[in-house]
Amino acid sequence: MPSQFKSALLALVCVSVGWSTCLAQNAQTSAPSPEQPGSVNPGVAPTGGEQPAQPAAATINGTVVDQSEAIVAGAKVTISPAGRSPNLEVLSGTDGEFFFPSVVPGPFKLTITSAGFAPKTISGLLHPGEIQTIPQIALDVASALTEVDVEVSRIEIAEEQIKVEEGQRVLGIVPNFYVSYVPNAVPLTSKQKFKLAARSVIDPFSFLVAGASAGVEQAQNHFLEYGQGAEGYAKRFGANYADIASSTFIGGAIFPSLLKQDPRYFYKGTGSTQSRILYAIANSVICKGDNGRWQPGYSNILGSLAAGGISNIYYPSDDRNGAELTFENAALGIGSNAVTNLLQEFVMRRFTPKANKHDLANQ
Numbered sequence: 001m002p003s004q005f006k007s008a009l010l011a012l013v014c015v016s017v018g019w020s021t022c023l024a025q026n027a028q029t030s031a032p033s034p035e036q037p038g039s040v041n042p043g044v045a046p047t048g049g050e051q052p053a054q055p056a057a058a059t060i061n062g063t064v065v066d067q068s069e070a071i072v073a074g075a076k077v078t079i080s081p082a083g084r085s086p087n088l089e090v091l092s093g094t095d096g097e098f099f100f101p102s103v104v105p106g107p108f109k110l111t112i113t114s115a116g117f118a119p120k121t122i123s124g125l126l127h128p129g130e131i132q133t134i135p136q137i138a139l140d141v142a143s144a145l146t147e148v149d150v151e152v153s154r155i156e157i158a159e160e161q162i163k164v165e166e167g168q169r170v171l172g173i174v175p176n177f178y179v180s181y182v183p184n185a186v187p188l189t190s191k192q193k194f195k196l197a198a199r200s201v202i203d204p205f206s207f208l209v210a211g212a213s214a215g216v217e218q219a220q221n222h223f224l225e226y227g228q229g230a231e232g233y234a235k236r237f238g239a240n241y242a243d244i245a246s247s248t249f250i251g252g253a254i255f256p257s258l259l260k261q262d263p264r265y266f267y268k269g270t271g272s273t274q275s276r277i278l279y280a281i282a283n284s285v286i287c288k289g290d291n292g293r294w295q296p297g298y299s300n301i302l303g304s305l306a307a308g309g310i311s312n313i314y315y316p317s318d319d320r321n322g323a324e325l326t327f328e329n330a331a332l333g334i335g336s337n338a339v340t341n342l343l344q345e346f347v348m349r350r351f352t353p354k355a356n357k358h359d360l361a362n363q
Helices: 003-017 019-030 143-166 190-201 204-219 229-259 273-282 298-311 323-346 353-361
Strands: 058-066 076-080 088-091 097-103 106-113 120-126 131-133 137-139 286-288 294-296
Touching: 058 076, 058 106, 076 097, 088 097, 120 137, 143 190, 190 229, 204 229, 229 298, 273 323, 294 298, 298 323
Parallel strands: 058 131, 058 137
Antiparallel strands: 058 097, 076 088, 076 106, 106 120, 286 294
16 A cells, blocks of 8 residues: 555544544554564564573683692593583693693583592582682502502511521520411511521531531441541531431422421410420421411421432432331431420420510510
8 A cells, every 4th residue: 555545544543533542553553563574572582593602611620649749640630521511531740730621510520540549539510610729639549559568568577577587596506497486477488488498508507417417427437438538528518418408498498388388386385285295296297388277297298208319319329218218217207396396395495595585575
């Protein structure tokens, strides 16, 4: 409709109904309709391609240390922003610090891991645009390392106990190394068993015993094929010392290491006299295993047999032991051990000064 005609028609209507009513209706008619393009209705969210504004990103930083507050460099720090975005990872620097420059606001979880330390987790809440500094994060030492430390300390305890045993001498002269006056002594490692055997073999008293035995044998002209004079004495001395060395190493180190048995006699010192006698005699055929349990003394028995067999290599052919005699000597060795154990249980401790001091220190 032409605009001039619309204006004339509007003027005619206004004259008939009154100017105020007409103007009000005209204002309502002129207002844009919500359905019309370009109209805006307050309180209604805009539609179409427009997106709501994103909240400002936040930042997180902190420092990783150990229990002594020493810097932990290279620790892996992972942040999980409540499932809103993929996890982020950084490594702590040489100063122990880490930094996440752009993190989605909301709940988060930090996980810190480093070799040799137990993992640690921290949770928190980030506000839009917040710059959050995490309090110093102290990592605990991993439990596996603690177990290793315990094992090392057991070896150190055994070393201290060996030092005490190496100082034990009857009347201050005769070595008494293979007796423990600590009933629950720490088991020896294979290295410590060989160390104790070597210490016993190179002790001056071992050379003295070998020399005295050689002198008696030479005076009795025993082992005739060795002859007399310095050469004969040297052969007898060598044979006697070889007996001491072979029996000590085989029965006190090699078989105990292979069979995981303890070559020492464990002093009882308590209970009735009868129980102590039975205990000492029984220890000639039983021993304590490295697991702390009593078991047959295979190490001592096999050691005696092996040492007797090896002696056939260096003794004169006329004086070598046959198989039967070797077993007889092994049986005699068991009986000798029983007598020695009885002396250990009731006599030798009184004449071993180091043992008495050790007992007083542990009372």
